[in-house]
Amino acid sequence: MSIIQTDNLTFEYIRRDEEGNVEGITTAVDNVSLEINRGEFVAILGHNGSGKSTLAKHLNAILFPTEGTVFVDGKDTKEDANLWNVRETVGMVFQNPDNQIIGQVVEEDVGFGPENQGVPTEEIWQRMEESLKAVGMYEFRKKSPNRLSGGQKQRVSIAGVLAMHPKCIVLDEPTAMLDPIGRKEVIRAVRALNDVEKITAILITHYMDEIVHADKVIVMDKGKIAMAGTPREIFSQVDKLKALSLDVPQVTMCAHELKKAGLPIPDGILTNEELIKALKQCQ
Amino acid sequence: MSIIVNHLTYRYNPGTAMESTALDDINLKIEDGEFIGLIGHTGSGKSTLVQQLNGILKPTSGGVYVDGADISDEGYNLKKLRGEVGLVFQYPEHQLFETDVFSDVCFGPKNLGLSKKETELRAYEALKQVGIEDDYFYQSPFDLSGGQKRRVAIAGVLAMKPKVLILDEPTAGLDPKGRDELLEKLTAIRKDTGCTIILVSHSMEDVARYADRIVVMHKGKIAFDDTPSEVFKHRDELKEMGLGVPNITETMYELKAAGFPVSTDIITVDTAVKEILRAMGK
Numbered sequence: 001m002s003i004i005q006t007d008n009l010t011f012e013y014i015r016r017d018e019e020g021n022v023e024g025i026t027t028a029v030d031n032v033s034l035e036i037n038r039g040e041f042v043a044i045l046g047h048n049g050s051g052k053s054t055l056a057k058h059l060n061a062i063l064f065p066t067e068g069t070v071f072v073d074g075k076d077t078k079e080d081a082n083l084w085n086v087r088e089t090v091g092m093v094f095q096n097p098d099n100q101i102i103g104q105v106v107e108e109d110v111g112f113g114p115e116n117q118g119v120p121t122e123e124i125w126q127r128m129e130e131s132l133k134a135v136g137m138y139e140f141r142k143k144s145p146n147r148l149s150g151g152q153k154q155r156v157s158i159a160g161v162l163a164m165h166p167k168c169i170v171l172d173e174p175t176a177m178l179d180p181i182g183r184k185e186v187i188r189a190v191r192a193l194n195d196v197e198k199i200t201a202i203l204i205t206h207y208m209d210e211i212v213h214a215d216k217v218i219v220m221d222k223g224k225i226a227m228a229g230t231p232r233e234i235f236s237q238v239d240k241l242k243a244l245s246l247d248v249p250q251v252t253m254c255a256h257e258l259k260k261a262g263l264p265i266p267d268g269i270l271t272n273e274e275l276i277k278a279l280k281q282c283q
Numbered sequence: 284m285s286i287i288v289n290h291l292t293y294r295y296n297p298g299t300a301m302e303s304t305a306l307d308d309i310n311l312k313i314e315d316g317e318f319i320g321l322i323g324h325t326g327s328g329k330s331t332l333v334q335q336l337n338g339i340l341k342p343t344s345g346g347v348y349v350d351g352a353d354i355s356d357e358g359y360n361l362k363k364l365r366g367e368v369g370l371v372f373q374y375p376e377h378q379l380f381e382t383d384v385f386s387d388v389c390f391g392p393k394n395l396g397l398s399k400k401e402t403e404l405r406a407y408e409a410l411k412q413v414g415i416e417d418d419y420f421y422q423s424p425f426d427l428s429g430g431q432k433r434r435v436a437i438a439g440v441l442a443m444k445p446k447v448l449i450l451d452e453p454t455a456g457l458d459p460k461g462r463d464e465l466l467e468k469l470t471a472i473r474k475d476t477g478c479t480i481i482l483v484s485h486s487m488e489d490v491a492r493y494a495d496r497i498v499v500m501h502k503g504k505i506a507f508d509d510t511p512s513e514v515f516k517h518r519d520e521l522k523e524m525g526l527g528v529p530n531i532t533e534t535m536y537e538l539k540a541a542g543f544p545v546s547t548d549i550i551t552v553d554t555a556v557k558e559i560l561r562a563m564g565k
Contacts, residue, residue: 206457206459
């Protein structure tokens with residue numbers, strides 16, 4: 001059963017000059033049809049300007065299609081009556097944690113979303129506790145967010161979204177500003193939500209090593225879906241990815257080069273363990 | 284232009300309950316034309332340190348000496364220093380403000396008091412250095428892509444012809460190709476102009492590939508200061524500091540643990556491939 005479905009989604013930005021005359025039209029998303037199932041972990045890749053963030057913003061009704069339709073949990077996002085429902089179903093986390101934390105205290109920040117939804121006070125506390133525990137930030141609940149590291153702040157942002165009980169969470173480059181440990185913390189938290197809580201996760205990233213565990217990878221180029229498949233299928237095509245301004249994890253690149261040098265190694269090695277196994281078979 | 288950081292200590296909010304030591308007795312010598320990677324987890328003091336290097340922050344004790352002169356001395360020409368030590372902040376494209384790309388890049392050199400002709404010449408040269416084509420010169424900077432905006436912002440600093448160029452996470456948010464292109468451009472600029480580059484980065488892979496010296500900050504102190512291959516020998520300590528080694532180095536450690544006779548002294552994919560082939564007897 002799909003939680004998100006886009007049918008021939010097209011989105012155009014209209015550029016205007018100072019007098020408001022139309023200067024040109026940019027098609028940011030071009031006739032995209034895709035389906036994301038409940039509980040899936042989907043990664044979206046693509047170079048800067050490929051349309052991936054524009055696509056993501058359609059998933060919780062920040063943007064609306066110029067043409068085509070987006071269904072979230074079976075509801076058309078364009079219908080006014082569905083707006084709040086859609087935004088409750090899909091939560092978003094953005095790149096810069098400093099732009100999305102508003103509370104003076106961690107628990108207050110996490111409680112902001114459910115409070116706005118009109119959740120009773122008792123339950124807000126309960127949700128706050130659950131969400132902070134889910135991202136491993138419960139012990140920081142009384143702290144001021146500006147005393148936290150980037151990775152910790154980003155996990156608080158995720159808890160804030162979780163407290164609204166979404167069925168799906170969209171993360172738009174959540175790790176771009178973080179140090180290596182911060183990146184690991186955030187990705188671990190996202191994977192746990194997906195594995196344990198069965199929340200559908202859609203992760204947009206430029207870090208190839210973050211998506212080797214995804215169920216499905218979608219590669220965007222010029223507003224269209226250029227490639228789609230499992231991480232292994234996608235990362236087997238090193239040359240095609242390079243042509244799309246993308247990259248592969250270092251271990252995949254290494255295995256690819258070893259294969260070119262004549263070792264009988266399969267395509268699409270994603271982890272160190274897989275490389276070790278493949279090399280053992282060469283001996 | 285040599286920079287010497289001598290027993291530099293910096294405290295935020297000294298004498299108050301909020302006092303915290305951001306830099307603790309830092310000693311550093313930066314030579315002409317070096318490419319230094321500055322790494323450390325969030326809050327380790329990297330950004331505080333680079334802000335000391337062009338006099339935005341003043342030391343609590345100790346000092347920064349540029350060509351032998353203490354930059355916190357009264358009467359020191361900080362304006363001149365800031366032209367010579369160019370600082371590109373995080374997300375520099377947020378600081379673009381002019382109506383067209385060319386005027387934006389002219390802003391820096393114009394403020395240095397240069398003639399119109401010299402200003403425009405430098406802006407032209409800087410835009411070429413970062414690979415922005417003539418077609419874009421009179422467009423609004425806001426109509427460019429993320430990677431292009433970033434390069435225009437860097438050109439704005441380059442146009443001041445700094446002898447030291449400091450960039451705070453210049454590749455954050457860029458796609459892999461944009462990231463490689465920018466780092467290649469920086470390498471070329473350093474080769475052409477002989478300027479020193481200090482790259483603040485969270486990517487171990489990038490500093491391993493491009494820097495010839497790595498300075499690791501931890502809790503306000505310098506933990507390591509050496510060549511990339513030496514620094515990345517401290518895998519366990521780096522992990523404890525919230526950093527780590529490049530992914531490919533980690534791969535080599537795991538191969539070794541699995542019984543392959545490989546060296547772990549590897550920080551790039553190219554050398555890893557050669558080393559594995561050697562170990563496999565090919």
